[in-house]
Amino acid sequence: MKQSKEEFAVEMSAWLTERLARPGVTVQPHTSLFGSGLIDSMRILELIAYTERAIGRMIPDSLIRMDNFSSIARIADVFLTEPADAAA
Secondary structure, eight states, X not given: OOOOHHHHHHHHHHHHHHHTSOTTOOOOTTOOTTTTTSOOTTHHHHHHHHXXXXXXXXXOGGGXXXXXXXXXXXXXXXXXXXXXXXXX
């Protein structure tokens, strides 16, 4: 069964909060992942790998752009809505 955007956002929020956020910080669906300093050039690789596992498919290079990973909500919109081979 395909995961809903809401379920995806809850799970990713929990993962980011536990794995990458400073103590006491909770990552929300619209938190700016780059602007908040949560994601940097090294952590983006972890985020891409997590997203691929969560959606059950590889993300094509054409979709690996900062704007597609700017927030949990954006990730859900791009990767749970568009086909894997679409160019955004």
